[in-house]
Amino acid sequence: xxxxxxxxxxxxxxxxxxxxxxxxxxxxxxxxxxxxxxxxxxxxxxxxxxxxxxxxxxxxxxxxxxxxxxxxxxxxxxxxxxxxxxxxxxxxxxxxxxxxxxxxxxxxxxxxxxxxxxxxxxxxxxxxxxxxxxxxxxxxxxxxxxxxxxxxxxxxxxxxxxxxxxxxxxxxxxxxxxxxxxxxxxxxxxxxxxxxxxxxxxxxxxxxxxxxxxxxxxxxxxxxxxxxxxxxxxxxxxxxxxxxxxxxxxxxxxxxxxxxxxxxxxxxxxxxxxxxxxxxxxxxxxxxxxxxxxxxxxxxxxxxxxxxxxxxxxxxxxxxxxxxxxxxxxxxxxxxxxxxxxxxxxxxxxxxxxxxxxxxxxxxxxxxxxxxxxxxxxxxxxxxxxxxxxxxxxxxxxxxxxxxxxxxxxxxxxxxxxxxxxxxxxxxxxxxxxxxxxxxxxxxxxxxxxxxxxxxxxxxxxxxxxxxxxxxxxxxxxxxxxx
Ligand code: GDP
Ligand code: GDP
Numbered sequence: 001x002x003x004x005x006x007x008x009x010x011x012x013x014x015x016x017x018x019x020x021x022x023x024x025x026x027x028x029x030x031x032x033x034x035x036x037x038x039x040x041x042x043x044x045x046x047x048x049x050x051x052x053x054x055x056x057x058x059x060x061x062x063x064x065x066x067x068x069x070x071x072x073x074x075x076x077x078x079x080x081x082x083x084x085x086x087x088x089x090x091x092x093x094x095x096x097x098x099x100x101x102x103x104x105x106x107x108x109x110x111x112x113x114x115x116x117x118x119x120x121x122x123x124x125x126x127x128x129x130x131x132x133x134x135x136x137x138x139x140x141x142x143x144x145x146x147x148x149x150x151x152x153x154x155x156x157x158x159x160x161x162x163x164x165x166x167x168x169x170x171x172x173x174x175x176x177x178x179x180x181x182x183x184x185x186x187x188x189x190x191x192x193x194x195x196x197x198x199x200x201x202x203x204x205x206x207x208x209x210x211x212x213x214x215x216x217x218x219x220x221x222x223x224x225x226x227x228x229x230x231x232x233x234x235x236x237x238x239x240x241x242x243x244x245x246x247x248x249x250x251x252x253x254x255x256x257x258x259x260x261x262x263x264x265x266x267x268x269x270x271x272x273x274x275x276x277x278x279x280x281x282x283x284x285x286x287x288x289x290x291x292x293x294x295x296x297x298x299x300x301x302x303x304x305x306x307x308x309x310x311x312x313x314x315x316x317x318x319x320x321x322x323x324x325x326x327x328x329x330x331x332x333x334x335x336x337x338x339x340x341x342x343x344x345x346x347x348x349x350x351x352x353x354x355x356x357x358x359x360x361x362x363x364x365x366x367x368x369x370x371x372x373x374x375x376x377x378x379x380x381x382x383x384x385x386x387x388x389x390x391x392x393x394x395x396x397x398x399x400x401x402x403x404x405x406x407x408x409x410x411x412x413x414x415x416x417x418x419x420x421x422x423x424x425x426x427x428x429x430x431x432x433x434x435x436x437x438x439x440x441x442x443x444x445x446x447x448x449x450x451x452x453x454x455x456x457x458x459x460x461x462x463x464x465x466x467x468x469x470x471x472x473x474x475x476x477x478x479x480x481x482x483x
Contacts, residue, residue, distance in 0.1 A: 198280035
């Protein structure tokens with residue numbers, strides 16, 4: 001399964017109000033703060049990249065059920081536990097340490113025990129030693145989970161100890177991918193891994209079928225057998241592609257697909273293990289929030305995103321319609337502005353091959369390296385036309401730009417004052433890089449403080465952004481000499 005290629009998943013389950021979200025936030029809090037800075041990315045999320053002691057995993061809060069009646073509660077909690085067992089490598093059951101174990105807790109615990117997955121019991125709201133000494137813990141052993149941890153999500157107490165144990169139960173991490181670029185050999189000819197993602201019913205299976213040209217998936221409402229290969233390989237214009245995690249696409253009728261948290265989680269896992277993310281939208285039906293969430297993942301992970309508006313056969317076709325649709329899309333999800341958009345009908349096969357052609361292009365773009373002189377020529381041009389503003393009485397200077405990485409293309413600009421670079425300027429430079437070098441993929445632009453600035457002789461500090469800048473050139477030469 002693809003899952004092994006991506007990070008392991010730790011699911012948090014439990015009744016409402018036991019403190020799942022509090023614990024979740026405690027574990028991933030810092031990440032949330034970072035991600036919320038991304039414009040257009042939805043705030044309310046219940047899965048996140050987490051890290052403890054250098055080990056990375058995805059944490060999922062399976063909450064979000066709002067039970068309206070006791071019997072519905074039991075059913076929902078049951079579903080939740082089943083999902084966790086299906087999708088996660090490790091499950092943490094959270095219970096309320098003050099209220100004591102309840103019948104619902106017992107029921108979930110029993111279900112989880114059957115799974116054979118590593119289980120942890122977080123007895124929450126144990127805010128102090130005093131509470132712990134009161135012997136609350138003992139009664140929770142009746143739930144039959146051996147690894148019992150008193151924690152306080154609110155105060156952080158015990159959480160780290162529990163996480164030590166949790167990461168110990170995760171599957172062995174994969175060896176890191178070999179560093180690319182250093183020895184010059186870039187795997188330009190290896191197959192391109194495509195993740196096909198999107199809400200249920202947008203046409204993912206139909207598209208995959210159409211691409212591989214045989215009825216390998218069951219697209220009828222009746223779920224098929226489970227004998228399909230997990231990854232499908234195909235060739236187009238001399239280039240090999242692998243469509244990853246087709247099992248995940250197939251399993252769409254499973255209960256997991258019906259729960260928002262898990263459809264997003266699946267997309268996250270698929271995207272992580274891919275080179276290019278192909279996101280399907282339904283031309284006949286917009287669901288901005290969900291779509292934005294899924295698309296936001298690609299941007300966050302720095303993966304190229306190809307937007308495919310499917311079921312185009314259902315739309316009265318005209319060039320205006322196409323433009324209108326694109327505009328509407330970008331208006332609703334501004335971070336998609338730079339992504340290519342194509343219009344297909346998976347059902348009739350129309351424009352389906354364009355998915356591969358475009359994905360191939362995006363992979364090339366994401367893997368490309370812009371020669372340093374070209375970058376600096378652009379920086380010089382930018383400096384001539386778009387000077388940096390005075391911020392708090394001072395003006396930053398930019399000296400030199402290099403591309404330090406690919407997939408995503410990552411650029412570093414040396415400056416004397418990274419703190420004085422306004423966001424508008426960053427956006428402006430990003431946009432210029434995109435348009436001049438034709439990048440329709442996520443990229444990273446970092447402003448770094450020039451290290452040797454203070455020690456440098458005065459004339460090397462001087463290159464400025466003012467008007468024509470022959471000085472910029474002299475600054476540019478210096479790092480080159482070092483190589
Ligand atoms: P969820 O429904 O399981 O996600 O629970 P929440 O995280 O929303 O928490 C439910 C309530 O329990 C909130 O009022 C929290 O402030 C409270 N709570 C959560 N964790 C703790 C804790 O460690 N100690 C105490 N005393 N209260 C907590
Ligand atoms: P998935 O859940 O994303 O894998 O979606 P499916 O591939 O199962 O498609 C859901 C439904 O949409 C099925 O009834 C398909 O026949 C239909 N469908 C898929 N692609 C198209 C398309 O391009 N045009 C039309 N009209 N229907 C489509």
